[in-house]
Amino acid sequence: MSAVRTSRDASPGRRLGHAVIIVLASVFLGVFLLLPLASVFVEAFRQGVHAYLVSLHQPEALAAIRLTLLVAAIAVPLNLVFGIAAAWAMTRFEFRGKAALGALIDLPFSVSPVISGLVYVLLFGAQGWFGPWLAAHGVKIIFAVPGLVLATIFITLPFVARELIPLMQAQGSEEEEAARVLGANGWQMFLRVTLPNIRWALLYGVLLCNARAMGEFGAVSVVSGHIRGLTTTMPLEVEMRYNEYDYVGAFAIASLLALLALLTLAVKTFLEWRYSDEIAAHAPGGH
């Protein structure tokens, strides 16, 4: 995070060493991060601004954008609620199986996204455990929007909880206890004491959660079925267009995702700079 600091009495040799490391790191970042990012925009605008706008205006593109926003709009609030509940349970209660719950929250990080998607196919797909029953009742989950939402929820489940747990652990429960003794009910305690204390960390977690929800490819790809205009989210639309040699179209949508990433990065950096003491240090994907 912090810049390399040269100590005052560093010898010229050591200073040279520092410079070499800094240059190496910069070159590495340039080649592996900045160059690909720039190429996304270069490719998107290769045939001019007009072609770019046209490709974004196609009905499939608009449908993909709408679907991505819809999935995120369902998955992120649900994981916000789950994240707060899980963090509360982990930091305010003592119960059997607490360590297991902590490990379980991390599961989506350690499992390959493709597996996460496959699990839902196995459960809810036509040949899955609940498939026949669901089909009999006319409920479609796999190759439909509910499947996309479920897979996205699974993938983004840890972000909010993992951000809040260390912070709430560090803050302790004394302020909440003080509120209770002063006569606050549970809801007042949460709204007036807990929430203000975790608000920036919560925003930070939601931000990361949202970025992942909109950008997720693997799990979503398995449950989507790639039905154009119906079950393709933006990342899936990018892949399909690319496979169809529609490079401008693919990179146009990719550029939107890249912009989302840049915006996320900017807000995240701002939050880290402004409220570093109110955001837990060891966030998932945080540093």
Added chain:
Amino acid sequence: MRPAATEIPMTLVLDRLTRRFADFAALDDVSLQMAPGEFLALLGPSGSGKTTLLRILAGLDYPDGGVVMQGDQDFLAASARERNVGLVFQHYALFRHLTVRENVAFGLRVRPRRRRPSRAQIREQVERLLKRVQLEELGDRYPSQLSGGQRQRVALARALAVEPELLLLDEPFGALDAQVRITLRRWLRELHEELQLTTVFVTHDQEEALELADRIAVMNRGRIEQVGTPQAVYQDPATPFVCEFIGRTNRIPLARHAQGWGAGAWPLMTDPWDGRYRHGVAYVRPEHLTLSVPDGQPAWEARLRHVYLAGSVAHLDLYVGDIDLALEADVASEDLGRLGLQPGAVLRVAPNRLVAFPFDDDHGNRAVIRDRWTWRPPDRR
């Protein structure tokens, strides 16, 4: 004794409270009464259960057994928010995102609408409290912008804002430096005299308890060892733990000899226990040692090893070779010269007051508390 109307604050009766955590008993059969307006100290080392007791009174923890009654009402049946208790945490637990004024107003603002005072009334009440704790200038500051002593006073004002019947303070001066601590202590005592609010405070600092409290409950390992006025606890300790925990003391092994009990060249011609025990221990305060016993009377020959001058009092480090025992004695600094107290001098030393406990030989040398014996010389001037 018990007032009939429920409006009048009533004695709080704690009866046989127990609280177990995973592998130790935080409270073990604790019974205690608190009279209205009393200033009670729970004094004990860390882990003695005093904070657990305070949290139970605040409604933040519940005992595994026992009851707390207020008049004929079950105090424990009420939840924390219904108890009308003021609690000041050791580290204050101020709401960090609220200003001083908002912190103090919190308890009034969260009341249900029909019991909530108007905005103007709340504002007025908050200003009055800030004035009382001498912080009227700092109402718009945030807790992080205050010193420890100021935070402590905000926490107190916040607790007082809900007009509690019972004020609970957890190590109220624990996190403050010595100078601020003494000032705040006096100020708290004055405040208590003014408000006449039943107050319980937890402390591990005996000096604090002795100076502030009307009564002290000395706790050890989840049990109350002794309850009494500061004077009683200091002058007349009930158990070996109280002897050793409150004030400084000399621990002197005793043994029975042919005529009675004693230690080395200082025999007593009596046996308070009629031959039932063979060993025991005596506790003698540093100020209860006579340093110039006339010849002919029983006394130890003690060599003065060191004199520590501590302002008006001097602490003497004595050594009795006869029974291989180091003793601590206090004298007024101005008497040092008169008594000829130079390091290396040999003094004739004897206790003029002591508390003794016999050991139960059958049970691994445990002190028998019920056979406590206090002794003073019969011919004391």
